[in-house]
Amino acid sequence: MSIAHGIRTLGVLGAGQMGTGIALVSALRAKVPVLLHDRSPEQVKKGLSLMDRLLSKDVAKGRLTNEEAKEARDRVSVVGVEAGIQGLRDVDMVVEAVSENLQLKQAIFSSFAAELKPEAILATNTSSISITKIAASALPASVSAASEEGKKIASRVVGLHFFNPVPVMKLVELISALQTSQDTLDRARAFAVACGKGICFPNPLAVNNPLCDFHATEVTVSKDVPGFVSNALLMPFINEGTATREDIDTTLKLGMNHPMGPLQLADFIGLDTCLAIQQTLYEGTRDSKYRPSLLLQQMVDAQWYGRKNGKGFYEYD
Numbered sequence: 293m294s295i296a297h298g299i300r301t302l303g304v305l306g307a308g309q310m311g312t313g314i315a316l317v318s319a320l321r322a323k324v325p326v327l328l329h330d331r332s333p334e335q336v337k338k339g340l341s342l343m344d345r346l347l348s349k350d351v352a353k354g355r356l357t358n359e360e361a362k363e364a365r366d367r368v369s370v371v372g373v374e375a376g377i378q379g380l381r382d383v384d385m386v387v388e389a390v391s392e393n394l395q396l397k398q399a400i401f402s403s404f405a406a407e408l409k410p411e412a413i414l415a416t417n418t419s420s421i422s423i424t425k426i427a428a429s430a431l432p433a434s435v436s437a438a439s440e441e442g443k444k445i446a447s448r449v450v451g452l453h454f455f456n457p458v459p460v461m462k463l464v465e466l467i468s469a470l471q472t473s474q475d476t477l478d479r480a481r482a483f484a485v486a487c488g489k490g491i492c493f494p495n496p497l498a499v500n501n502p503l504c505d506f507h508a509t510e511v512t513v514s515k516d517v518p519g520f521v522s523n524a525l526l527m528p529f530i531n532e533g534t535a536t537r538e539d540i541d542t543t544l545k546l547g548m549n550h551p552m553g554p555l556q557l558a559d560f561i562g563l564d565t566c567l568a569i570q571q572t573l574y575e576g577t578r579d580s581k582y583r584p585s586l587l588l589q590q591m592v593d594a595q596w597y598g599r600k601n602g603k604g605f606y607e608y609d
């Protein structure tokens with residue numbers, strides 16, 4: 293039996309590549325109205341123009357009608373800087389997709405979690421940070437974690453980790469904090485499924501149903517351990533300097549059939565994000581396989597962030 297997610301309006305916090313992708317699949321696949329907020333109006337502009345490009349490409353390829361694309365785009369509205377994150381107060385779920393920085397995420401969750409509707413879900417798209425810590429930060433200073441109110445607020449926090457590019461990648465990692473309730477997990481999972489990230493049934497009668505011919509997928513639940521499943525597996529590939537960049541990438545592409553080599557992928561994710569993830573992994577486990585390489589640290593010090601600013605392991609126009 294499928295479980296209803298009960299999300300009638302979604303808030304997305306952060307209009308970078310992840311937030312934009314999450315807003316798009318939510319509007320297009322789950323068909324929910326989305327309020328998108330970012331403290332940078334330029335970032336919002338970039339995000340909306342990426343959405344427009346992706347929708348136009350789907351129309352050009354005959355995967356969406358003009359009308360479907362317009363309906364999806366019309367479901368996305370922007371909450372401006374004046375309204376701030378408080379403009380998301382009335383939504384049924386917020387997906388936070390800001391930079392990979394614990395203090396920033398804690399500041400966000402503590403500033404508005406208590407003001408949301410009592411049943412609203414607070415999801416974070418973090419790639420590695422402890423969901424348990426983020427859930428604890430959702431309580432206002434006046435509310436104790438042991439009180440009924442404190443337990444209720446924290447129980448609505450969950451990790452919902454999408455992959456980049458969100459419209460293409462098939463996986464959502466679902467992570468339970470120590471405090472997360474079963475109801476929150478079930479509803480978050482149902483929402484990921486509605487976004488096209490669930491297992492689609494191979495029903496030949498449904499080939500024209502965008503929900504069914506969208507990328508069939510898996511949703512996994514992982515424990516709240518540093519890096520969850522995905523980045524605990526991925527980051528050592530990026531950190532391992534056993535050969536030249538070309539040889540490392542060629543090995544994984546031609547030898548293991550990865551679509552991109554790990555260093556190409558690191559540039560795609562963002563080297564600053566990779567470093568932040570590795571630091572979280574290393575601090576959380578003290579396992580030397582996660583200790584960020586000196587080269588990665590220096591590249592980030594040099595502001596070589598990868599594709600997003602033109603220089604990383606490789607160079608981009």
Ligand code: CAA
Binds near residue numbers: 551
């Ligand atoms: N947003 C949306 N769609 C995009 C996109 C983007 N940024 N970039 C590419 N695409 C789409 C293209 O439009 C194209 O779609 P159609 O086939 O529908 O036209 C499709 O992806 C393939 O694109 P290209 O033909 O241009 O290029 P490609 O075949 O080399 O594929 C790729 C590009 C999909 C990115 C592929 O190289 C790939 O799968 N790479 C691995 C990506 C990956 O591993 N992502 C996970 C990163 S880790 C993460 O996100 C989580 C974390 O915690 C760090």
